[in-house]
Amino acid sequence: MERVLSGMRPTGYLHLGNYVGALRQWVQLQDSYECFYMVADLHAMTTEFDQNIDLKELTIEMVIDWLAAGVDPNKSVIFVQSTVPEHSELFTILSMITPLGWLERNPTYKDAKENMKDKDLSNVGFLSYPVLQAADIIIYKATKVPVGKDQLPHLEITREIVRRFNYLFGEVFPEPQAILGEVPHVYGVDGRKMSKSYNNAIYIKDSKEEILKKVKMMVTDVGRPRRSDPGHPDDCKVFPLYKIFYPEIVDTVVEECTSAKIGCIECKDRIAKKLIEYLEPIKERRDYYEKHRDEVIDILREGSKKAREVASKTMEEVRNAIKIKYW
Ligand code: TRP
Ligand code: SF4
Numbered sequence: 001m002e003r004v005l006s007g008m009r010p011t012g013y014l015h016l017g018n019y020v021g022a023l024r025q026w027v028q029l030q031d032s033y034e035c036f037y038m039v040a041d042l043h044a045m046t047t048e049f050d051q052n053i054d055l056k057e058l059t060i061e062m063v064i065d066w067l068a069a070g071v072d073p074n075k076s077v078i079f080v081q082s083t084v085p086e087h088s089e090l091f092t093i094l095s096m097i098t099p100l101g102w103l104e105r106n107p108t109y110k111d112a113k114e115n116m117k118d119k120d121l122s123n124v125g126f127l128s129y130p131v132l133q134a135a136d137i138i139i140y141k142a143t144k145v146p147v148g149k150d151q152l153p154h155l156e157i158t159r160e161i162v163r164r165f166n167y168l169f170g171e172v173f174p175e176p177q178a179i180l181g182e183v184p185h186v187y188g189v190d191g192r193k194m195s196k197s198y199n200n201a202i203y204i205k206d207s208k209e210e211i212l213k214k215v216k217m218m219v220t221d222v223g224r225p226r227r228s229d230p231g232h233p234d235d236c237k238v239f240p241l242y243k244i245f246y247p248e249i250v251d252t253v254v255e256e257c258t259s260a261k262i263g264c265i266e267c268k269d270r271i272a273k274k275l276i277e278y279l280e281p282i283k284e285r286r287d288y289y290e291k292h293r294d295e296v297i298d299i300l301r302e303g304s305k306k307a308r309e310v311a312s313k314t315m316e317e318v319r320n321a322i323k324i325k326y327w
Helices: 016-029 041-048 055-069 086-097 100-104 107-115 129-138 149-169 208-217 239-245 247-258 264-291 293-322
Strands: 003-008 034-039 077-080 144-146 177-179
Touching: 003 016, 003 129, 016 034, 016 055, 016 144, 034 055, 034 293, 041 055, 041 129, 055 077, 055 264, 055 293, 077 293, 086 129, 086 149, 086 293, 100 129, 100 149, 107 129, 107 149, 129 149, 144 149, 149 177, 149 293, 208 264, 239 247, 239 264, 247 264, 264 293
Parallel strands: 003 034, 003 144, 034 077, 144 177
Antiparallel strands: none
């Protein structure tokens, strides 16, 4: 079976955007691949090192959402990056063969430097972020990496590092490929892309009341000021929720909306109820793990043990290849 690796930085509670953009796919992949899902706590430090955050707490809250969404410890290896120190070891070795230029030209790096001027991003770790990410992937010889579009430059750097390593030291690593899901947009309550930092997100953990309230606040078609005006689903920030959570009636919604048979209040109420229904089993699992945090820790400990077995084998091969295996 081919191997999948993916990771998320621990940001605490996950929202619908995270669910639709990543988690849903992670859950599906479990049946066709051997999956490794990693909490990238060291990667979180690259930008948050001065924020005094509790990475362990954020990790646990996030993993609870993973488990709630259906990431299954009996099918997948769920682990924390920092507890598999081989990642850091491989990172050091890869950093020796990675030209600075590759990292300086990385569009994600340039973007962040440009757009997050209020953050201190002058640290070595932030520039070398893609090298650590390469180590994460190739230490498991993963061939498939489910990621969002924003991560493609990082995956390209991984592939370049693999080619360079194999050229210099012999074929050790396979070149991984991205799995890019067809990801519909999920908008936040203010009509912008759903994001924790915009404060506009609907969270997996939100109560029924919160979900109802938030969906009610959402922006619909601004070109439909009156109930009697026909609407344009494609200009509506609520409509994509139908495509994701209620695909059976998408055609009906289009017809009702464009002929003004339904008002936005009613339409939003309907999708909110569907969303609540959809999230019910997820929230039930969430409640369970929230009450059984010890089990979450055990799952992570067990996952890290399995991950480490694979990672340390690869490191043996690496040490052989670069001729620093002394005994
Ligand atoms: N950089 C990824 C993100 O921000 C997280 C990540 C870390 C990752 N290591 C990875 C993703 C390895 C895929 C594979 O989303
Ligand atoms: Fe959007 Fe529904 Fe209103 Fe049409 S009726 S604009 S799809 S909320």
